[in-house]
Amino acid sequence: xxxxxxxxxxxxxxxxxxxxxxxxLNTVASEFGHSFTFHQHAIxxxxxxxxxxxxxxxxxxxxxxxxxxxxxxxxxxxxxxxxGDQRPEKGLLGIRKTLGLFANLRPVKGYRSLxxxxxxxxxxxxxxDILLIRELTGGLYFGKPSERRENGDAVVDTLYYQRNEMExxxxxxxxxxxxxxxxxTSVDKxxxxxxxRMWREIxxxxxxxxxxxxxxxxxxDAAAMKLITQxxxxxxxxTENLFGDILSxxxxxxxxxxxxxPSASVRSDGVGLYEPVHGSAPDIAGQGIANPLGMILSAxxxxxxxxxxxxxxxxxxxxVHDSLEQGYHTPDLQxxxxxxxxTKEMTEVVVENLTT
Ligand code: GGG
Numbered sequence: 001x002x003x004x005x006x007x008x009x010x011x012x013x014x015x016x017x018x019x020x021x022x023x024x025l026n027t028v029a030s031e032f033g034h035s036f037t038f039h040q041h042a043i044x045x046x047x048x049x050x051x052x053x054x055x056x057x058x059x060x061x062x063x064x065x066x067x068x069x070x071x072x073x074x075x076x077x078x079x080x081x082x083x084g085d086q087r088p089e090k091g092l093l094g095i096r097k098t099l100g101l102f103a104n105l106r107p108v109k110g111y112r113s114l115x116x117x118x119x120x121x122x123x124x125x126x127x128x129d130i131l132l133i134r135e136l137t138g139g140l141y142f143g144k145p146s147e148r149r150e151n152g153d154a155v156v157d158t159l160y161y162q163r164n165e166m167e168x169x170x171x172x173x174x175x176x177x178x179x180x181x182x183x184x185t186s187v188d189k190x191x192x193x194x195x196x197r198m199w200r201e202i203x204x205x206x207x208x209x210x211x212x213x214x215x216x217x218x219x220x221d222a223a224a225m226k227l228i229t230q231x232x233x234x235x236x237x238x239t240e241n242l243f244g245d246i247l248s249x250x251x252x253x254x255x256x257x258x259x260x261x262p263s264a265s266v267r268s269d270g271v272g273l274y275e276p277v278h279g280s281a282p283d284i285a286g287q288g289i290a291n292p293l294g295m296i297l298s299a300x301x302x303x304x305x306x307x308x309x310x311x312x313x314x315x316x317x318x319x320v321h322d323s324l325e326q327g328y329h330t331p332d333l334q335x336x337x338x339x340x341x342x343t344k345e346m347t348e349v350v351v352e353n354l355t356t
Contacts (some may be wrong), residue, residue, distance in 0.1 A: 003034070003037070004062075004065070005041045005066065005067060006066040006069045006304075007039065007070050008043040008063075008069060008070065008072065009040065009046070009071075010043050010045070010046060010071060010074040010092075010280065011073060011074050011075055011285075012073055012075070012076050012280025013073060013278075013290035014073035014280055016285070016288060016292075017292045017343060018071075018072040018295060019347075020295055020347040021070055021292075021298065022038055023351060024347065027297050027354050027355060028303070028309075029210055029356070031315075031354065031355065032312055033276060034309075036281060039066070041056075041320075042056060043055060043056075043071065044075065044089070045074065045078060045088040047091055048079060048082070052305050053086075053091075054074070054088050054089075054091030055090065055094040055095060056089065059095070060098055062094065063099060063273075064098075064099070067306060067307070068144045068273075068274065068306040069095075069273040070295075070299060071092070071273055072280075072295065073275070073278060074088040076280050077089045077282050081102025081147060084146070085096060086252070088280075093141060096136050096137055096265055098341050099271065101136055101266060101267050101273055102135060102136055102137045102138075102168060102265070103133060103134075103135070103169055104135075104136040105132075105305075106132040106133070106244075106248045106263045106277055107131050107301075108131075108132060108248070108252065108254055108255060109123075109130075110125045110129070110231075110255055111255065113324040114255060114260070114335070116335055117256025117329075117334055118256045121229055123230065124232075126229055126230055126303070128232055131176055131186075131235070131237070132237045132244060133236060134247075135239070135240045136241060138161045138162070138240070139159055139195075139241035140157050140241065142160070143157065145158055159195050160195075162197075163198065163202065166198065166199055167202055169238065170202055170203055170206050170238060171206060174207075174209070174210040174213050174219075177213045177235060177236040178212065179208065180233070180235050181235040181332055183216075183235035183236065184214070184236050185237045186200065186216070186237075187218050187219075187243055188200055188218075188220065190217070190219070203217065203328060204239060207319055220247070221249065224246075224247060227251055227254075228250065246330045248261065249277070253325075256335075257333050258277060258294075258332075259276070259278055259290065259332045260291065260333075261276060262294050262300070263275055263276065263301070264298070264302070270306050273299040274299065274306075276294030278294060284332075285323050289332075290332075291329075292343050292347050292350075296319060296347070297316070297317065300316035300320075303316070315354060316354065319351075319354040320350055322353040323349045326349070328345075328349045330343065
């Protein structure tokens with residue numbers, strides 16, 4: 001299969017880890033007889049520096065014509081003082097919105113060899129395997145108005161959702177639960193927010209169309225607590241944009257490092273943008289020690305979701321698993337013993353495991 005892949009390295013460690021995905025994908029291509037063509041474009045802070053905007057038109061056009069998109073990370077201290085609508089993050093939000101990528105799939109899996117990397121007790125996290133589904137193109141991130149008022153002494157952000165935006169993500173969650181353990185946890189703040197009350201109504205309506213899926217509702221505060229005290233009670237979690245962003249970072253504690261988490265941002269037709277959950281990590285950028293596994297696992301998600309290459313995706317996931325079992329890890333994983341390696345070395349180990 002010949003596929004055109006857009007690469008958006010972005011900023012900070014994004015630039016360092018995206019090559020890891022490319023190297024692993026090229027290995028898969030030669031092992032399985034595929035051809036992947038990579039086209040690199042600017043987004044985020046890099047695009048601001050080069051073109052004065054976080055999302056250049058050229059990048060949007062390239063993404064619109066691509067089979068799939070890989071993204072590293074955006075943001076950094078250099079651009080922190082820019083007004084909100086000109087920041088690097090606007091580039092990422094803009095491309096998700098423009099492409100209509102409403103469903104952000106964030107699998108959170110505890111690897112056996114990383115049980116000691118988590119500050120949580122081994123017996124609590126053992127066997128945890130969660131798919132967190134975050135609505136990605138609505139809510140507080142996009143509602144208008146969003147502005148300072150009264151000479152800067154007041155502020156407004158708007159939480160706006162249309163019914164169909166909630167319905168499509170909730171459908172996606174039920175469909176995903178059907179393919180897993182058939183248990184769906186819907187997270188909201190229905191005791192306070194009107195938007196959450198509508199969300200809950202829709203989940204209840206939809207549950208009648210999916211009688212084989214067990215549904216529970218949790219308030220976001222309770223969900224945050226249970227996620228790290230009883231992670232094994234969860235299968236699929238679905239929630240709105242901001243709650244999903246926060247809960248998925250929290251869930252990364254189960255895996256030992258935020259650097260382990262991949263994500264897929266998809267719509268109904270298979271087009272997708274794949275990126276690690278973590279950001280640009282300015283504290284370690286430029287040192288060559290960023291964990292490339294979230295990025296590599298995102299590339300595996302791309303093969304599965306956008307290209308239907310299940311076997312190839314599973315091979316990458318197995319190679320990551322084997323590399324960790326052999327004791328290799330980047331410094332973000334606080335494990336005693338094992339072999340601490342750089343981004344490049346970790347990638348080489350994964351490639352070695354892919355080819356043997
Ligand atoms: N790779 C993810 C990334 O770059 N995150 C930075 C960021 O600003 N994300 C916004 C969001 O997902 O809410």
